[in-house]
Amino acid sequence: MARQRKSVPEGSKDTKSRNSSSSNGSSIQNTKIAQQQSSIFSYWKQLAFVAVLGVTVVFGVMGYLQTRVNTPFDEKRVVIDSGLKVPEQFWGSYRPGVYFGLKTRDPQSLVTGLMWYFPNRLGPGGDGIRHWCEQGDNLDKYGWLQHDGSNFGIQELQDGPFKLTTSFVKRLGGQNGGEWTARISVDILPKYKSLISKDEQVSLIWYAAMDSETEGFIAPTNSNTDITGIRGETSTLGEFKMTMFPQQGKVDHESFLSTSAPGLNLLKETVIWSLRLAQDNPKVPRKIVLGGQIYPAETENKNPNLVATQITAKLPFTLDVVFESKSVVNRNDKLVGDSYTKALNWHKTRFNQRFEDTFALKHKGFTENQIRFAQAALSNMVGGIGYFYGSSLVQSFYTEEPVRYWKSPLYTAVPSRSFFPRGFLWDEGFHGLLISQWDVDMELDIMGHWFDLINVEGWIPREQILGVEAVAKVPQEFIVQWNTNANPPTFFLTLQYILNKYEQDLTNERLAHLERLYPRLQAWFQWFNTTQKGPLAGSYRWRGRDPLTNRELNPKTLTSGLDDFPRASHPSDLERHIDLYCWMAVAANTLAKLAYILGRDSYSKYQQTAEYLMDNHLMDSLHWSNYSNRYADYGLHTDAVKLVRPKPLPRQQNQNLEMTRKVLKQPEFRLVDSIFGYVNIFPFLLQILEPTSPKLGKILTDIRDPNLMWSNYGLRSLSKTSPLYMAKNTEHDPPYWRGQIWVNINFLATKALWHYGHSEGPYQDQANRLYQELRMNIINNVVEQYEKTGYIWEQYNDKTGEGSGCRPFTGWTALTVVLMSEGFE
Known part of the structure; x- marks a missing residue:
């Protein structure tokens, strides 16, 4: 009865009645079993709920983590004024991948540009038509001579025996971003004039195009001129027109194209596909012309997204292309002909004065040729x-x-x-x-x-x-x-x-x-x-190295920016990279200064981090090698590696005979101090080293050693004594950061020498002497190669000073201008 009472809740009459009517032992046992089953069911039910909840949480977290990679940072955007809100920057030469073209700072911009070819030299399949900047075109030179980044630019291109000069001038007005005129002049270079026929012609193709998301239309028009122009309207530009005005030379033929291109990346291909042969007069040879209105059968949209005008003329020839906006109602004059020439000359004069005011190169004694180079680089x-x-x-x-x-x-x-x-x-x-x-x-x-x-x-x-x-x-x-x-x-x-x-x-x-x-x-x-934190406190490690590759002599570290510069031969999680350590010290120091200027409380946090990382004792404990007396990476490393080709196997026609890496001596964890180059001097490059540190004196001595980094043209990226100096990384990959001279790192070295030359310490005079010598070595060689080849180069040969890599490379190589001006602080 006690169990019975325990099993019956107080006040439950129905339950008590049922138990009283079934009071034998069997009934009691059945009740106990039922209670146990209910308890077990409840347990599994709770467990299932927890499991479902757990799975839901896991999938929820996974879904959250999946979306983070493409979720924008949740703060006010930095750029709040763009597009038409900044009319002086709205139009520009914002298509660096084409030889000459203009577009707007608008997500769905109308794009305009130039193609050209010489009819007597046109090859099969449109070979010889220029549009995108291509190294394979082998132009003798091309690039801006003057450009202020906003209002005007003038560019020179040498295509075999011909010289093209392209320029543009903008002016503000109206409600839709202003107007502009572009001028294209073509002539024979003086040294070739006696060798080229007087009947030599050029075909200029000026086009406008839109992508699929641009709202509006474009169409050909011949209003106000005998030559077919372009008119249109977009949501940003409003109504506009582009008119062609020949300024010099005789036009032989004009044609146009209005069609639908598959994409902005296929404009040249679309033009080539449209070319036709035409003959106005049976007594003269047939001409290559644009096809007029063409709508591909597979194109549903009959509205053209590409309109082009081709003008074929005898040399010399000059063409003005005038873009006008309907929103400009009080236009004083048309920016064409003499009016354009006057405006261009005014901008050139203003540019010369602003350039000298900014960089003072004439004041510093540089020659006219050197100043022309510097203007071109900027x-x-x-x-x-x-x-x-x-x-x-x-x-x-x-x-x-x-x-x-x-x-x-x-x-x-x-x-x-x-x-x-x-x-x-x-x-x-x-x-x-x-x-x-x-x-x-x-x-x-x-x-x-x-x-x-x-x-x-x-x-x-x-x-x-x-x-x-x-x-x-x-x-x-x-x-x-x-x-x-x-x-x-x-x-x-x-x-x-x-x-x-x-x-x-x-x-x-x-x-x-x-x-x-x-x-x-x-x-x-x-x-x-x-x-990017490393295995030890204060250390850092670049991610992205491939630990499984057997093709590379030394697995690349693309994320460091130094690509194939040798690191630990066997990538591992225990690596420590000295260059990243130095970058983080600079980052913390700069954030601290910005926080102080902005009056932020976080200033002290970044200042403490900067002081921690700028502590030379910490850096030395992580990266200094007492054996070689240099800073170095740490990792799993051996120098005993080489590329070998597998032996051909009999009757194995599809055998892969590509060279693979063979390790001749097992790697060990160590400082990678058998290598010496850019990475090893980062504490100097980024000015982390104290001016009184003996290690600074050692670095200054080492970089001046011709057997290590010094050359007459700048500091080589990897010393001659390093095991992988100028070694291929695979049988197909030539050396890249393994001996060549790079101006960006040489800029940091020169800037650091200037800094230590202005800081009191035992190495001040030594730094000053090296500064003067290195600075002029770099300037003289980059300028000489520009005058010799017509280009600024990606890198330079450490033995001859010759340019190599891609061209033109007016990215960080243009820092030569800062070296000339000595504008370090």
Whole structure:
């Protein structure tokens, strides 16, 4: 009865009645079993609920982690005024990948541009038609001679025996971004005039095109001129027209094309496809002309997105292309002919004066040729600024496939118009050291666009491939960006320079810009501090090295920016990288200064971090080798590696005979101090070393040693005594950062020598002597190679000084201008 009473809740009469009517032992046992079953069922039910909840949480967390890679940073955007809100920057030469073209800072911009060819030299399949900047075109030279980054530019191109001069002038007016005129002049170079027929002709093709997302229309028109022009309307530009005005020479033939191109990346192909043979007079040879109105059968949309005008004329020939907006109602004169020449000359005079006011090269005693080089270097930097719009392909550990970043604009300079016509994160920090001297607000605008690309994790994709034109120039394997991979945070160098030089000139607008930039810089710094931290306190490690490859002599470290510079031979999680350590010290120090200027409480946190990393004792404990007396990376390493080719096997027709790496001696964890080059002197390059440190004296002695880094043309990237000096990394990959001279690192070295030459210490005089010598070695060689070849180069040979790599490379090589002006602080 006691059990019965315990089993019956008080006040439950129904339960008590049922138990009283079944009071035998069997009934009691059945009740007990039922209670146990109910208890077990309840237990499994709770367990199932917990399991379902757990799975739900796991999938929820996974879903959250998957979305973080393409979720924007949740703060006010840095760039708040763009497009028509900044009319003086609206139109520009923002298509660095083409020889000559103009577009707007508008996500769905109308694009305009030039193609040309010489009819007597046109090859099969359109070979000889110029449009995109291509190294394979083998132009003798091309590039901007003068360009102020905003209002005008003048460019010279040498295509075999012919010289083309392209220029443009903008002027404000109306409500739709202003107007402009472009001029194209073609002539025979003087030294070839006796060799070229007097009947030599050129065909110029000027076009306008829209992508599929641009709202509006374009169409051919022949109003106000005998030559077919272009009219149209877009949501941003309103109504407009482009009119062609020949200024010099006799036009032989004119034709036009109105059609639908598959994309902006296929404009040249569309033009080639449209070319036809025509004959106006049976007594003269047939002409190659554009096809008129053509609508491909597979195209549903009959509205053209490409309209082009071709003008064939005898040389010499000059053509003005005038863009006019209907919103300009009080136009005093048409910017054409003499009016255009007068405006262009005014801008050239103003540019010369502004250039001297900024860099003082004439005052410093440089020759006219050297000054012309410097003007061209700056002009190609600011004239190579592009405006891109689109989304990157990105991937994280939590996404099975690449996903799209959000669509965004990017206003950025590019390293090379022919080979790298897109934005690179670590290059852009170096670019900013020149651009900010010319126009600090332009550089702040560029920085703002870059940091508006930061995601919620604090990561910025290191290579920006935005839009179909940019994608068309990139090999498929390099398109996807991984959110584990960094690039040197060189923007902190740019910001450091701006804060030092312009601290007293920080207007309210500039301070507001820096206020919006600050939380994004904090997130970027934090991302580095968490994702790139090393195995020991205070250490850092570049991610992205391949530990499984057997093809590379030394696995590349692309994320460091120094690509194939030798690191530990066997990548591991225990690596420590001295260059990244130094970058983080600079980043913390710069953030501290910015926080102080903005009056932020976080100043003390960044100041403490900077002092921690700038402590030479900590750096020495992590990276100094007492054996070789140099700073070095740490990792699993052996120098005893080589590339070998496998022996052919009998009857193995499909055998892979590609060379692979053979390890002759097992690696061990150690400081990688048998290698000496750029990486090993980063504490000097970024001025982390104390001016009184004996280690500074050792580095100064080493870099001046001709058997190590010194050459008559600059510091080589890898010493002659290093095991992999000028060694191929695979049988197909030539050396890249293994001996060649790079101007960006030589700039840092010269800047550091200037710093230590102005800092009291036992090595001040030595630093001063090296500064003078290195600075002039670099300047003289870069200028000499420019005059000799017509180009500024990506890198230079350490034995001959000759340019190598891609051309033109007026990215960080243009820092030669800063070396000339000595504008270090």
